[in-house]
Amino acid sequence: MTEQGFLAGGIDTSRPHPARMYDYYLGGRDNYLVDREAAEQIIKASPAVVDSALANREFLRRTVGHLVAAGVRQFIDIGTGIPTSPNTHEIAQSAAPDARVVYVDNDPIVAAHAGARLLRASNTAFGLADMRNPRSILEHPAVNGLIDFTRPVAVMLVSVLHFVGDDEDPAGTVALLRDALPSGSHLVLSHGTADFHAHKVDEAVSVYRKSTANLSLRPYDEVLAFFDGFDLLEPGLVRVPLWHPQGPEPEPDDLRNIGIYGGVGRKP
Numbered sequence: 001m002t003e004q005g006f007l008a009g010g011i012d013t014s015r016p017h018p019a020r021m022y023d024y025y026l027g028g029r030d031n032y033l034v035d036r037e038a039a040e041q042i043i044k045a046s047p048a049v050v051d052s053a054l055a056n057r058e059f060l061r062r063t064v065g066h067l068v069a070a071g072v073r074q075f076i077d078i079g080t081g082i083p084t085s086p087n088t089h090e091i092a093q094s095a096a097p098d099a100r101v102v103y104v105d106n107d108p109i110v111a112a113h114a115g116a117r118l119l120r121a122s123n124t125a126f127g128l129a130d131m132r133n134p135r136s137i138l139e140h141p142a143v144n145g146l147i148d149f150t151r152p153v154a155v156m157l158v159s160v161l162h163f164v165g166d167d168e169d170p171a172g173t174v175a176l177l178r179d180a181l182p183s184g185s186h187l188v189l190s191h192g193t194a195d196f197h198a199h200k201v202d203e204a205v206s207v208y209r210k211s212t213a214n215l216s217l218r219p220y221d222e223v224l225a226f227f228d229g230f231d232l233l234e235p236g237l238v239r240v241p242l243w244h245p246q247g248p249e250p251e252p253d254d255l256r257n258i259g260i261y262g263g264v265g266r267k268p
Contacts, residue, residue: 018163018215019081019107025053030082030113048197048257052240053159056190057084059240059262060158063188064091066244066264067154068099072186074153076143078104078131079160083117088156089124099123100146104137106130131160132168134176152184159260161226162192165216174226181267187230190240190262191223197259223261230265237263 016038020031024039031039042049064075073096077088080103092099100123103114114126127142137143147153155177164170178187194217224237235242240262241250 017107017109019105019110022053022159023082023084025050026057026084028082028084046197048259051257052192052260055240055258056159056260056262059190059243059260060088060156060188061086061091062244062246063262063264064088064154064156065095067186067188068092068095072152072154073099074147074151075099075101075156076104076137076147076153077101077156077158078137079157079163080105080110080114081159082110082113087117089121093121093123097123101125102127102143102146104129104131104140104143131157131173132164134173138177138180149180150182152186153181154186154188155181156188157226158188158190158262159192161189162216162218163214165214171226171228175229178229178267183267185267187227187265187267188262189223189226189265190260191226192217192260193219193223194259195219196239196256217259220261224263227263227265230267233264233266237261 013032013034016035020035021039021042023029024031024036025043067075068091075088075092080088086094088103089099089101092101103124103126105111105114105126106129108128111126111128123146125142125146127137127140129136129140131137157174161170161174164173174187192215220237227237235244238261239255239258240260241255241258243262243264
């Protein structure tokens with residue numbers, strides 16, 4: 001048993017895992033042959049997945065920086081995946097050393113990496129919990145030990161809801177998290193879509209069916225509905241490179257490979 005509270009035997013390396021595949025897309029090394037083979041199948045069918053993953057990571061960086069500049073000092077990063085620098089706490093604490101960050105994931109291997117890389121940082125914690133059971137997050141000792149729910153909190157759901165099927169009530173999950181947040185809190189959300197590459201996603205969906213999590217790509221209106229109860233910040237729900245880009249506005253050619261929507265909402 002480790003400090004994170006799971007058995008080492010609980011780490012499944014026999015099937016590809018979305019967190020390890022995402023790590024591979026980002027050029028990381030914390031993945032196994034089974035993950036690399038599955039990721040390469042998807043890249044072959046839809047090379048845009050790598051550009052989308054990189055753009056999504058930049059979206060996370062910009063949103064955290066934007067919220068810290070707006071005064072937010074508390075973050076819950078749900079479905080964080082394998083740590084890839086710069087992490088949420090590195091971005092936030094570089095501008096505001098007092099920022100508090102709790103990472104949450106349901107994968108024991110993510111917990112192992114978090115223990116090795118994240119928990120030496122101050123004002124940073126990790127909780128092993130499943131977003132499909134949001135009460136387990138809200139009641140987790142790591143969350144309650146660091147997050148003050150009387151002050152604004154940013155909940156980060158970055159590229160995670162598309163691994164929650166409709167039968168698992170993703171909208172209800174977001175609503176329960178929203179209702180636990182005080183006024184002035186934020187939701188940061190990005191989500192995969194087939195709106196722009198419908199003819200290329202069948203292979204990706206079939207590969208993820210063989211992994212530890214299915215892939216549920218959703219159209220614009222369904223992703224937008226996750227922001228019910230929040231006021232969307234400008235520029236609204238857009239493809240992730242269009243959310244407060246640093247530098248020139250992306251050209252249409254810059255977006256052709258991007259199949260991820262992103263937005264930030266504020267709770268009134």
